[in-house]
Amino acid sequence: MCKSKLLSESKYLLHSFLQFSFYINALELKVYEIFKSKFSEQEAATVIEYFEAKAEAKYQEKKDYLATKDDVGVLRKEIAEAKADVIKWMFLFWIGQVAATFGLVLLFLKK
Secondary structure, eight states: OOHHHHHHHHHHHHHHHHHHHHHHHHHHHHHHHHHHHHSOHHHHHHHHHHHHHHHHHHHHHHGGGOOOHHHHHHHHHHHHHHHHHHHHHHHHHHHHHHHHHHHHHHHHHHO
16 A cells, blocks of 8 residues: 555544544533433443443554554655665666666767
């Protein structure tokens, strides 16, 4: 898979998770108030703990796909190294091409 595509998918997953997390926090507050009015505070807290456990499970499930700043830094370093290797090999290729062309020109001129 292309590294830039992996990075963009990681950004999308992080954005989706943050939206989901904000939604869960707002939902927890609303649900807590509703349950608190109908049940005891202890029962309402238990339901909220259940939602928090579910949200944590979702986070743990998606955690392997999220890119951190360290991951992005490592990816940038790898791209820079690959770019340097490509430039090095291009330079060597063109030196070889110039030498071969120069050799052919000398060969035809001597005949």
